[in-house]
Amino acid sequence: xxxxxxxxxxxxxxxxxxxxxxxxxxxxxxxxxxxxxxxxxxxxxxxxxxxxxxxxxxxxxxxxxxxxxxxxxxxxxxxxxxxxxxxxxxxxxxxxxxxxxxxxxxxxxxxxxxxxxxxxxxxxxxxxxxxxxxxxxxxxxxxxxxxxxxxxxxxxxxxxxxxxxxxxxxxxxxxxxxxxxxxxxxxxxxxxxxxxxxxxxxxxxxxxxxxxxxxxxxxxxxxxxxxxxxxxxxxxxxxxxxxxxxxxxxxxxxxxxxxxxxxxxxxxxxxxxxxxxxxxxxxxxxxxxxxxxxxxxxxxxxxxxxxxxxxxxxxxxxxxxxxxxxxxxxxxxxxxxxxxxxxxxxxxxxxxxxxxxxxxxxxxxxxxxxxxxxxxxxxxxxxxxxxxxxxxxxxxxxxxxxxxxxxxxxxxxxxxxxxxxxxxxxxxxxxxxxxxxxxxxxxxxxxxxxxxxxxxxxxxxxxxxxxxxxxxxxxxxxxxxxxxxxxxxxxxxxxxxxxxxxxxxxxxxxxxxxxxxxxxxxxxxxxxxxxxxxxxxxxxxxxxxxxxxxxxxxxxxxxxxxxxxxxxxxxxxxxxxxxxxxxxxxxxxxxxxxxxxx
Numbered sequence: 001x002x003x004x005x006x007x008x009x010x011x012x013x014x015x016x017x018x019x020x021x022x023x024x025x026x027x028x029x030x031x032x033x034x035x036x037x038x039x040x041x042x043x044x045x046x047x048x049x050x051x052x053x054x055x056x057x058x059x060x061x062x063x064x065x066x067x068x069x070x071x072x073x074x075x076x077x078x079x080x081x082x083x084x085x086x087x088x089x090x091x092x093x094x095x096x097x098x099x100x101x102x103x104x105x106x107x108x109x110x111x112x113x114x115x116x117x118x119x120x121x122x123x124x125x126x127x128x129x130x131x132x133x134x135x136x137x138x139x140x141x142x143x144x145x146x147x148x149x150x151x152x153x154x155x156x157x158x159x160x161x162x163x164x165x166x167x168x169x170x171x172x173x174x175x176x177x178x179x180x181x182x183x184x185x186x187x188x189x190x191x192x193x194x195x196x197x198x199x200x201x202x203x204x205x206x207x208x209x210x211x212x213x214x215x216x217x218x219x220x221x222x223x224x225x226x227x228x229x230x231x232x233x234x235x236x237x238x239x240x241x242x243x244x245x246x247x248x249x250x251x252x253x254x255x256x257x258x259x260x261x262x263x264x265x266x267x268x269x270x271x272x273x274x275x276x277x278x279x280x281x282x283x284x285x286x287x288x289x290x291x292x293x294x295x296x297x298x299x300x301x302x303x304x305x306x307x308x309x310x311x312x313x314x315x316x317x318x319x320x321x322x323x324x325x326x327x328x329x330x331x332x333x334x335x336x337x338x339x340x341x342x343x344x345x346x347x348x349x350x351x352x353x354x355x356x357x358x359x360x361x362x363x364x365x366x367x368x369x370x371x372x373x374x375x376x377x378x379x380x381x382x383x384x385x386x387x388x389x390x391x392x393x394x395x396x397x398x399x400x401x402x403x404x405x406x407x408x409x410x411x412x413x414x415x416x417x418x419x420x421x422x423x424x425x426x427x428x429x430x431x432x433x434x435x436x437x438x439x440x441x442x443x444x445x446x447x448x449x450x451x452x453x454x455x456x457x458x459x460x461x462x463x464x465x466x467x468x469x470x471x472x473x474x475x476x477x478x479x480x481x482x483x484x485x486x487x488x489x490x491x492x493x494x495x496x497x498x499x500x501x502x503x504x505x506x507x508x509x510x511x512x513x514x515x516x517x518x519x520x521x522x523x524x525x526x527x528x529x530x531x532x533x534x535x536x537x538x539x540x541x542x543x544x545x546x547x548x549x550x551x552x553x554x555x556x557x558x559x560x561x562x563x564x565x566x567x568x569x570x571x572x573x574x575x576x577x578x579x580x581x582x583x584x585x586x587x588x589x590x591x592x593x594x595x596x597x598x
Contacts, residue, residue: 022097172364
């Protein structure tokens, strides 16, 4: 049924209450509503934002950030190993969550790194099962044979689902620098990825984006799943409902959810739980809701005078991050293609908005160029950096919190196996700091992105008030390997501007710029202008309870009988990929588990 106002759901009972209408939550709610005998309520803290051109239009990267309609605009605590900087953490606000404001990158992790979830004690959480889920969800739109050949897309062997409603496709506007960068990477020692979306992404490749190329509009959880199902009588969605806690009672030694309380304005409302509550509020908010409900680390709860319902020390711990920093290069005026820099001009924007109505122009551009590789392909210092970390881990293995040494053992094996943890993302325009772009110039940006971080952070409530953000501490660079790896990758990306054929079109490096020459200067620049890649994970890790786990392999929160979590917070060890595709598969598997189909 259509989105219902709060007065029509207040005090009513729903079989399933899904908290969070984002990437995972909306997908999961729709899947659960396939059983017409069960009632499903999805509570979203933001607004609806449906059929909004600002969300649907591609090539609008970052335009939603710091806009209160679309972005929660969280901030970290001051980072001790990054000059005391507080970093901005944008997150999607409204139906679709971050799938409504992300950069639409469509990548998938190495199969081995999905299998690592199972290796850490979670039977059934493996590549084979999640890949089967993806093929049912996705509606891959293949390029024409002519376009694939002309642009060098190498999709002949791709095997993806085509009947699902979650679309991904190639951009309509291609930028020649993408091919030049890819060829420069090949000339530097990279190879073409064998099966980039099928479990083997190591190398260079052009990928799709989460866009429906029939209309060149964003495909996200609201458009792909909710809108087609919105008239189901057993599916209810309510927006502007900020969940404040899950109310429980003790039954047979476990906490059983009986109701969910939420705020609209300053007033508290409640709905009753018939069967289960599933928290899908994201890695930054699901642990907060657990703690506000009395489920978490005892000393954290007592510090804000929340009665302890379940003493679960892993809640909010094991926080893992992806980070990136953009480098921008000025291109020759005569390159035979346009970049999105043209859209800094109001007349050009008006022109290309009209072209977008015809599925043409710069608003059909996309982020499609990627490379994933080990540090060895980026730096001669790789083995030295890795050995220092391995030595440190072995020296400190008895000092780590429960479960961390087992994660580090897998990460060390990844280093030894040459896992593709270092990423470079191509962006067809200017996206960097601190030097501004010059008027009427074309730019191309390369983003080294770090995916296999060893640093571990945390998030915990600092108030009983659900409107007050928890403290977020990613502990950036608390493990030196993360900083050293990042620095070496930045230096490698700078060198690409001197490798043909990319060098043939580069006029100058805009950022960090010619005055940034030493490792010390680069490190300061990196710390000052790096950003989260918006992929925070693992704050409700799916691990054995004695290993600081929060949920079991069925996603049930330890110490409870009917509270589950399903979002990126359950991932116990981060992988080398943008996570949106994986999160959709998490939601699909969660639905199968809950409905007894797994």
